[in-house]
Amino acid sequence: MDPKETLKAHILKTATLTDKEFDYLFSYFKLQSFKKGQAIISEGDRVDHEYFVISGCLKAFFINDEIKMYILQFAMPTWWTSDYGALYNHTRATISVDCISDAEVLCLSNDDREKICSEIHQAEHFFRWRTNRGYLASQKRLLSFMNNDTKARYEELLAMYPQLYNLVPKHLIAAYLGVSRETLSRLYNAQK
Amino acid sequence: MDPKETLKAHILKTATLTDKEFDYLFSYFKLQSFKKGQAIISEGDRVDHEYFVISGCLKAFFINDEIKMYILQFAMPTWWTSDYGALYNHTRATISVDCISDAEVLCLSNDDREKICSEIHQAEHFFRWRTNRGYLASQKRLLSFMNNDTKARYEELLAMYPQLYNLVPKHLIAAYLGVSRETLSRLYNAQK
DNA sequence: TGGAGAATGTGATGTACATCACCTAAGCCC
DNA sequence: GGGCTTAGGTGATGTACATCACATTCTCCA
Numbered sequence: 418m419d420p421k422e423t424l425k426a427h428i429l430k431t432a433t434l435t436d437k438e439f440d441y442l443f444s445y446f447k448l449q450s451f452k453k454g455q456a457i458i459s460e461g462d463r464v465d466h467e468y469f470v471i472s473g474c475l476k477a478f479f480i481n482d483e484i485k486m487y488i489l490q491f492a493m494p495t496w497w498t499s500d501y502g503a504l505y506n507h508t509r510a511t512i513s514v515d516c517i518s519d520a521e522v523l524c525l526s527n528d529d530r531e532k533i534c535s536e537i538h539q540a541e542h543f544f545r546w547r548t549n550r551g552y553l554a555s556q557k558r559l560l561s562f563m564n565n566d567t568k569a570r571y572e573e574l575l576a577m578y579p580q581l582y583n584l585v586p587k588h589l590i591a592a593y594l595g596v597s598r599e600t601l602s603r604l605y606n607a608q609k
Numbered sequence: 610m611d612p613k614e615t616l617k618a619h620i621l622k623t624a625t626l627t628d629k630e631f632d633y634l635f636s637y638f639k640l641q642s643f644k645k646g647q648a649i650i651s652e653g654d655r656v657d658h659e660y661f662v663i664s665g666c667l668k669a670f671f672i673n674d675e676i677k678m679y680i681l682q683f684a685m686p687t688w689w690t691s692d693y694g695a696l697y698n699h700t701r702a703t704i705s706v707d708c709i710s711d712a713e714v715l716c717l718s719n720d721d722r723e724k725i726c727s728e729i730h731q732a733e734h735f736f737r738w739r740t741n742r743g744y745l746a747s748q749k750r751l752l753s754f755m756n757n758d759t760k761a762r763y764e765e766l767l768a769m770y771p772q773l774y775n776l777v778p779k780h781l782i783a784a785y786l787g788v789s790r791e792t793l794s795r796l797y798n799a800q801k
Numbered sequence: 802t803g804g805a806g807a808a809t810g811t812g813a814t815g816t817a818c819a820t821c822a823c824c825t826a827a828g829c830c831c
Numbered sequence: 832g833g834g835c836t837t838a839g840g841t842g843a844t845g846t847a848c849a850t851c852a853c854a855t856t857c858t859c860c861a
Contacts, residue, residue, distance in 0.1 A: 479752055487755045489748065502745050534737070538730045545726070545737035548744055553694050555747040556681065560671055562754050563679045563787040566847075586808060595755040597849055602810055758817075778838065789819055794840055 418494070420448050420471045420523055427469075427495050432543035442540055445529040451516045458500055458514040466524045467499035468492075473520025474584055478592065479512050488593040491517070491581060497547065517585055567596045568604050610686070612640050612663045612715055619661075619687050624735035634732055637721040643708045650692055650706040658716045659691035660684070665712025666776055670784065671704050680785040683709070683773060689739065709777055759788050760796050 424446065425439055434442070446469070451457060458464055460480065468475070475492040477500070489512060492498035500512035504527050534541040561570055571594055575582055581590065591601040616638065617631055626634070638661070643649060650656055652672065660667070667684040669692070681704060684690035692704035696719050726733040753762055763786055767774055773782065783793040 479756070481756050485756075487752060489752065501741075502749070505741065505745070534734065538733065541730065541733045541737060542726065545733060545740060548737060548740045549693075549697065552740055552744040552747060553697070555744060555751060557694070559747060559751050559754065560679060560681065562751065564671070564673050564677075588808065596847095598809075599811080599850080600848055603848095606810070780838070788817095790839075791820080791841080792818055795818095798840070 418472055420446075420521065423471055423495065424469060424523060428543050431546045432539040434537070434539050438537055438539070442533055442537065445533060446523040446525050449522055449524055451520045451522070453516055453518050456513065456515045457522070458510050458512070460510055460513050462510040464500050464503040464510045465528070466526050467497055467501070467504060467530070468514070468522040468524055470494050470496050470498070471521040471523060474517040475514055475520055475522070476517055476589065477512055477514045486592045487595060488589060491578070491585065491593065493578070493580070497551075517589070562595070567594055567600060570594050571601065571604060610664055612638075612713065615663055615687065616661060616715060620735050623738045624731040626729070626731050630729055630731070634725050634729065637725060638715040638717050641714055641716055643712045643714070645708055645710050648705065648707045649714070650702050650704070652702055652705050654702040656692050656695040656702050657720070658718050659689055659693070659696060659722070660706070661715040661717070662686050662688050662690070663713040663715060666709040667706055667712055667714075668709055668781065669704055669706045678784045679787060680781060683770070683777065683785065685770070685772070689743075709781070754787070759786055759792060762786050763793065763796060 421443055424443065428434065428439070428442075448471075451473075457468065457475065470492050472494055475498055476488050477490040477492060477498050478486050478488045480486050490496075490498055492514075498514055500510045500514070502508070502512070503510045530544065534544055561573060565573065571590070574590070574593065587601060588598040591598040594601065613635055616635065620626065620631070620634075640663075643665075649660065649667065662684050664686055667690055668680050669682040669684060669690050670678050670680045672678050682688075682690055684706075690706055692702045692706070694700070694704070695702045722736065726736055753765060757765065763782070766782070766785065779793060780790040783790040786793065
């Protein structure tokens with residue numbers, strides 16, 4: 418899993434870039450490694466990077482009342498994550514990101530992204546497409562929230578990302594589904 | 610509320626276009642008028658346009674089991690709407706759009722948008738920004754769903770769009786909040 | 802390797818909401 | 832303007848889930 422080749426394959430699915438253009442674009446990314454449990458963005462931080470996952474698994478989450486955690490996204494290889502609200506609006510982080518397992522990520526600063534987008538039309542095209550995917554996924558999840566009960570959402574999640582079942586502790590799956598860990602436990606232990 | 614000037618002001622907030630470029634871009638939009646109650650997109654339709662609201666109010670909604678309706682978005686002037694999933698993936702509509710009041714909209718086809726985006730870098734920039742806004746709004750709403758109870762979400766909605774209170778029947782507000790009309794009724798009639 | 806913290810299971814109880822049933826009042830249309 | 836449709840209110844009842852409390856098992860690192 419070469420970081421550069423991983424990103425290249427990912428971008429070229431959507432945009433048409435010459436090798437030279439891609440090399441230029443790639444020069445703005447920095448590779449970073451994190452250990453399991455390590456924080457990448459913490460609530461209150463200044464946020465100026467977004468992250469492209471090369472290996473491992475991150476979570477982007479929100480903590481309410483200093484008590485309850487809600488997971489917005491599990492970020493797996495070739496996924497992007499950050500606190501995009503804070504990133505675009507230049508506000509402090511309300512969403513945190515940390516590592517569920519050891520992870521390697523490519524970092525890109527907000528300023529550099531905007532610079533690349535203004536210099537390379539196809540890069541702007543790529544980022545439009547990427548945001549669009551995120552928007553559709555978010556809308557789909559919102560509908561699923563309104564429309565399905567917890568059990569259906571749990572099965573939907575595991576059908577879509579079977580790896581999660583072994584990779585992620587159950588209380589984090591509950592935090593993604595928006596239910597208590599007790600409820601989730603009872604759900605899949607009800608034998609019938 | 611001149612349609613052309615409305616769109617122009619909207620786009621120029623984000624992108625830098627010459628008058629000539631804007632005129633060219635605008636030539637791809639078609640103005641359409643609809644009556645209260647009229648459908649713009651119905652479930653099962655082929656979807657190839659998106660809509661920019663000039664006047665009036667639309668709703669984008671999903672109907673489950675032929676019974677329950679969930680509202681994804683109220684679309685007011687200068688908002689964009691469509692079934693974007695169907696539009697981008699060239700599938701049949703699962704989300705419908707219709708008119709809560711008489712409305713005027715500017716229509717843009719998916720093909721024309723992509724053409725404009727590839728021809729005018731700043732147009733691509735605009736549409737990236739626009740999608741980004743939608744993504745952030747959708748994520749915020751998702752968090753609100755997980756984190757807040759119905760009453761808090763109701764107050765949040767009215768604080769953000771006070772016009773809705775008079776413009777939109779209560780059972781549609783309930784369908785946006787994802788609760789039954791009875792529950793919503795009891796909520797704000799509880800005197801305490 | 803043993804002990805502490807993390808992850809998970811399970812019972813008892815409370816509550817926010819859905820659902821069904823029925824009622825009233827306000828548009829709207831020939 | 833009389834009847835019909837749509838919007839909205841309210842009671843009774845059921846249910847999915849939260850919460851609290853406690854027990855058990857796993858994991859990992861000093």
